[in-house]
Amino acid sequence: MAEVAAVRVAFLGLGRMGAPMAAHVARAGHELTVWNRTPGRATDLVALGAREAANVADAVRDAEVVVTMLFGPDAVREVLGQVAEAVPAGGLVIDSSTVGPAVAHDLGKALRAKGIGFVDAPVAGSVQPAIDGTLGVLAGGSADDYATAEPLLRLWGDPARVRHLGPVGAGSAMKLVVNLTLGVAMGGVGEALRLAGDLGVDRTAALDVLAAGPLGTTVGTKRAMLDSGDFTPTGFSLDLMTKDLALALDAADGDLALTRAALAAAREATAAGHGSDDYAAIAGHIGYEGSADSI
Template identity: 45%
Template sequence: MTTKVAFLGLGAMGAPMAVRLVRAGYDVVVWNRTAARAEPLTTLGATAAATPAEAVAGAEVVVTMLSDPAAVTAVAEAVAPALRPDAVLVEMSTIGPDGTRHVRELIPASVGMVDAPVMGSVDRAASGALAVLAGGTPRDLARVADLLAVFGTVTECGGPGAGSARKLVLISGIVAGVTVVGETLALAERLGLDDPRAVLEASPLSGLAARLFADGVDFSAEMAGKDLRLAGEVLDLPVMAAARQVLESAPDQDADLGAAVRAVNQKR
């Protein structure tokens, strides 16, 4: 029988991920706070629900892909009474280990939970090339292994919360690194180097430089700043705090991380 999946959150990342589940043959019910975002999914065969609780009714797997801890908490509170006792909640948002633990406390003990945030942007979400960082009990991980593989390469990171922890570590380093490389580019331009971008791309900074100029991605300055805030709640991290201040000064908070960093440095 086809597995029924509730997918909650159809933002820049959630929408292409939900599309992949529909095309993989899952029985998908979708919900989004802005209902119009569900319409393209219904043309592909998904069912749209009016509320999160309606979406999860009868679902064997529930996937959440939302913006921040507050949004995930609100949805978890809304769906908790409606979850099947044997369902598995797959939390794929970036909310950190503390946020993951809070969600675990909100849902019934009989419901399984896997934290599986992802690395990669909308281009990789659409092509199924995300890096999925999964944490959970062996039983829960096994139950959703095939579903997670639809999104990309799955790395089992350890017990509950391990995926969220690894994601926070990696994304914080990348966001801060891109911010610093943006300033490095500004320094190179001020010093009059020929083709500063090429200089960076031919150096050990090439990976971060590539992300600074990446096309077809959508990881906003606002969301990048949120991730650094979550890291700062775990530990006092002065460099990351400074990077967050840079991102918060970006004129367009909806702009992709790389574009936002370049825009800040163009004003120097």
């Protein structure tokens, strides 16, 4: 990897994805300050040399680049509102959360008005690629802002899959396109398993055959959960997938019937108690728990 000049980075949001992403920043020798709404998540990062800030303003006051990796639009709006008041002008914000293009546009505009650059850079891939530094990165922003962001994006992204897709919002648009396919595919696996059950097809045999078909990646990556019916440990939570399917529906000009059905299934699975489980619980709920009459 090419030598990257040390930068003062503030990383906000140390959830399943944010913590391992921030660790790459520390290991690369940058001056890292971290903050998480719920304290106590920074122990490993402090051991890597990071400073844990008590609040957002304290985290960003000296930062050249601020990275946010938060749940979704409400959290990012709330936190970036505080960032805009505290970060030095001339800084850059990289938001890697999944928020959709309309929110990214709003955030970019509000930050630009304060003299702060903005790149939306949501990621493709889950916790293990975040740990390995092999995520896909889908970025939107001006050429200058992207040039500043890219060396950091490459710390958690696979360099061959770090893509500058266009102006602010372009990365967030692509991310919704990608996550729509994940949600709809998981709903499809659930219905296939439900039909298998109705027809007396052995579940293990059905999963073996599906694993070799067009939904093979979906089945393969979640096979242990689909076999056991236990949708933990969570990688990408059902709560997050529910947010993303709703964002995709909101962003579309017309109806997306399959996405709407997948969202309804996600909400049913949430009502059945699976919100904090892995999003593979969509397939489990439809396939094994019966009711998915909204599909």
